[in-house]
Amino acid sequence: MKKNVSLEEAQQLLLAQAAPAGERQIFLAEAAGSVLSRDVVAPLNLPPFDRSPLDGYALRAADVRQASAAQPVALRVVEEVRAGFVASQAVGAGCAVKIMTGAPLPDRADVVVPFENVACRGDLVCITEPLASGSNIIYAGEDVAAGDLAAEAGTLVTPPLVGLLAALGMETVPVYGKCRVALFSTGDELLEPPQALQPGKIYNSNLxxxxxxxxxxxAETVTLGTAVDEETVIAARLGETLLQADLVMTTGGVSVGDYDLLPAALRKVGAKILFHGLDMKPGSPAMGAVCRGKPILALSGNPAAALIAFELLGAPLLKQMLGWKNVLPQRVGAILDDDFAKTSRQRRFVRVRLEAQGMQLHAKLAGSQSNGALQSMAVSNALLDVPAGSGPLKAGQSVEAVLTGPLA
Structure with a gap:
């Protein structure tokens, strides 16, 4: 067992225990939130034909090469084509086809003139300026060409990707299987809402x-409530979770106090402890283990410490088990807007709210940095990564932040 490891070493120790779940084929309507298990190669062009992006007239650029306001060129409108239909004939010399947005371009037409740029007289349309061949045309395969890589394995299926796959005619998609996480807390002090709050007790927010x-x-989750501070009870709860899930996550009982019994309980069920303690704050008591081939992540009972360690360790572990391609949190540069008066003898993660001001990101302190403070977690969207040995931070200095949520 390794003690007091760096965040990066802890990440690698845990990720080495995690493999994506098996593949399954699911209907596209149910795919959002899953992760592609294979590359998707476009089976057809998107769009599948040359089409008009606007309402206008399809014609030959050669016929209007000499058009001007002083000498308009009059073309005969031979038919109309709307979206979902095709022209019955090719566009001949001196002719035009009235065309609607999304309709296929008629044969031999190589330009579309918008309605608002022409004058109409009966079945004639007058063009007052030349247009280059290819103007106002969306070509077949312009978005995605047949045979192109449309989406890579490891890509999260988002609503826009669902739309892209539907446009390519796909009914089902190959994705990684679901990952089930079993969660429980330890601690005699914990109550579940809506139980009446009693002296010395607190509500279990971590779970x-x-x-x-x-x-x-x-991920899918199964919660097994709270285990009291007794080694045999915690060991029994661990045994239950290992039967019900692919990953076990706990909070509480991981420090070095008399009632921090999780390490002993892990050994009791035969778990191999990979590391105990992180060289950072908050979240330093975290533990990583493996038992029966299943990863176990044990987090602090302090709410902010638990959630920060989850962002940095738990989320990457889960993403790898779900098949994500990029599992580690994104890092960005920012300008600090507030002074942070504390020195950081140990590596520290500071809760901030990032906001874009023009082309620059600015970081504002989110509030209390206490291990137990939840409100600052609720309003933050990033964590400043403050190196060990840093003095107080000053407003205006450049900092590095780990994204934990969308930018304001």
Whole structure:
């Protein structure tokens, strides 16, 4: 067992225990939130034919090469074609076809003139300026060409990707299987809402936050409530979770106090402890283990410490098990807008809210940086990564941040 490891080493130790779930084929309507298990190669051109992007007239550029306001060129409108239909004939010399947005371009037409740029007289349309061949045309395969890579394996299926795959005529898609996470907390002090709050007790927020995090990443969850601070009870709960899930996540009982019994309980069920302790704050008591081929991540009982460690360790682990291609959190540069007075003898992650101001990101402190503070977690969307040995941070200096949510 390794002790007090760096964040990066802890990430690698855990990720080495995680492999994506098996492949399954699901209907496109159910695919959002899943991850592609194979590359998707476009089976057809998108769009499948040359088409008009606007309402106008399809014609030959050669016929209007000499057109001007002083000497308009009059063309005979021979038919109309709307979206979903095709022209019955090619466009001949001196002719035009009235065309609607999305309709296929008639044969021999190589330009579309917008309605608002022409004058009509009966079945004639007058063009007052020349247009280059290819103007106002969307060509077949302009978006995606047949045989092109449309989406890579490891890509999260988002609503726009669902639309792209539907446009390519796909009814089902290959995705990685679901990952089930079992969650429980330890601690005699914990109550579940809506139980009446009693002296010395607190509500168990961690279980609810972590379940929400897991679901947002795309995992299924099963929660097994709270285990009291007794080694045999915690060991029994671990045994239950290992039977029900692919990944076990716990909060509480991982420090070095008399009632921090999770390490002993892990050994009792035969788990191999990969590391105990992170060289960072908050979240330093975290543990990683593996038992029966299943990863176990044990987090601090302090809410902010637990959630920050989840962002940095739990989310990458889950994403790898779900098949994501990029699992580590994104890092960005920013300008700090506030002073942060504390020195950081140990590597520290500071809750901030990032906002874009022009082309530059600015970081504002999100509030209390206490291990137990939840409101600052709720309003933050990033964590400043402050290196060990740093003095107080000053407003205006450049900083590096780990994204944990969408930019404001």
């Amino acid at each position: 609810h936050s972590l379940r929400a995090y897991c679901r947002m990443v795309g």
